[in-house]
Amino acid sequence: GDLAGDVPEPFDLDTDGLAKVQYWMRLADYYHVAGVSHFEGAADLAHLLVTVDLDLARAQMREHLRERRAKALRTLSAFLLNHPGKQGGA
Numbered sequence: 741g742d743l744a745g746d747v748p749e750p751f752d753l754d755t756d757g758l759a760k761v762q763y764w765m766r767l768a769d770y771y772h773v774a775g776v777s778h779f780e781g782a783a784d785l786a787h788l789l790v791t792v793d794l795d796l797a798r799a800q801m802r803e804h805l806r807e808r809r810a811k812a813l814r815t816l817s818a819f820l821l822n823h824p825g826k827q828g829g830a
Contacts, residue, residue, distance in 0.1 A: 775800030 748760045770776050775797035779785040 773801055774804035 748756065748763050750760055750764050753760060765771060771778075777788050777792050777797065779788050
């Protein structure tokens with residue numbers, strides 16, 4: 741089906757702005773990637789800069805993204821196997 745009608749356009753926040761922000765923020769990688777630190781203001785950020793374990797965060801991000809890449813490749817492979825036909829360039 742046509743999904744365009746179900747997807748709110750992200751630019752006009754004067755109309756249903758909160759709903760649009762909530763819709764699009766759930767799709768933002770930096771809210772879902774393991775190892776990403778969130779902060780609320782300058783004081784919280786300053787605290788994180790001296791307390792966060794960057795090696796652990798880096799390892800968590802690397803593993804999370806490795807898993808996402810593997811899943812994407814499995815999904816693409818399955819799609820291509822189930823949709824044989826013209827593949828490649830012109």
